[in-house]
């Protein structure tokens with residue numbers, strides 16, 4: 489009979505046998521469920537011979553980097569290096585408006601930064617890094633079998649082939665037989681905080697694809713603050729787990745408004761919240777009017793530069809979950 493306790497035991501044994509008594513493992517963490525669970529499992533199996541790397545790409549959510557860092561190190565005891573590469577990412581994103589270009593820049597820069605950081609670890613004296621950890625789940629395994637080669641329809645940011653080759657690493661994927669709900673159960677079993685276990689998915693390119701138009705520090709600041717208010721209110725209303733994914737996006741147009749006695753011409757925040765099981769189809773979440781009123785009032789009052797808030801009521805299909 490399959491139980492989660494037994495899975496943890498056998499998986500830890502399997503990792504230990506595969507990695508052996510002296511080899512080391514590196515892996516990227518993002519704060520998402522999959523990479524966190526994979527990292528914690530690895531830590532349980534081989535302790536500090538697992539090195540996690542968190543790359544701050546400058547387009548994570550408000551205070552997210554700090555929160556993820558503390559959860560992983562103080563909370564879970566994982567051996568973690570944090571790299572602040574935000575300037576490098578933002579410099580490369582300057583002037584870029586096309587969403588696919590944003591994705592490519594962020595994906596490629598991530599690989600460069602990660603590789604540079606990994607090289608620092610592997611070149612430490614006595615280090616014997618042999619494996620790269622990936623939090624691949626069963627559905628990802630199926631996807632990569634059924635779509636052979638690069639496809640325009642898959643938005644990849646985890647292009648690890650080159651990484652493995654350049655660094656002569658072998659892949660280790662302890663979650664490759666699990667579905668999402670099983671990963672959450674495993675996470676709970678390993679003592680990962682509820683907040684993290686039930687976290688909404690967050691795209692690799694982060695809020696860069698939620699800022700329609702150029703990604704500047706000012707726009708990032710606005711998008712982060714608006715998003716944070718929306719998520720805070722969702723949590724306060726006890727709706728976070730009912731919703732599959734929610735976020736604020738910043739539209740690239742301005743609207744007129746009256747703030748105090750002043751006529752302003754400021755930005756528009758679009759809120760999106762969906763329910764879905766497979767992320768292939770999705771329905772917008774039916775908030776009550778009072779909730780939306782509260783969020784809109786707070787955003788307009790608390791986020792300078794925003795004078796209007798709209799809520800997206802488009803299903804997927806035809807609308808996608810993200811705006812870009």
Ligand code: XMP
Nearest residue numbers: 591643645689690691692693767808809810
């Ligand atoms: P769409 O917008 O295609 O999104 O309906 C479906 C799911 O995929 C996520 N998404 C991404 N995740 N890199 C990612 O890691 C990306 O470039 C990307 N684009 C979309 C989206 O957040 C949703 O969960």
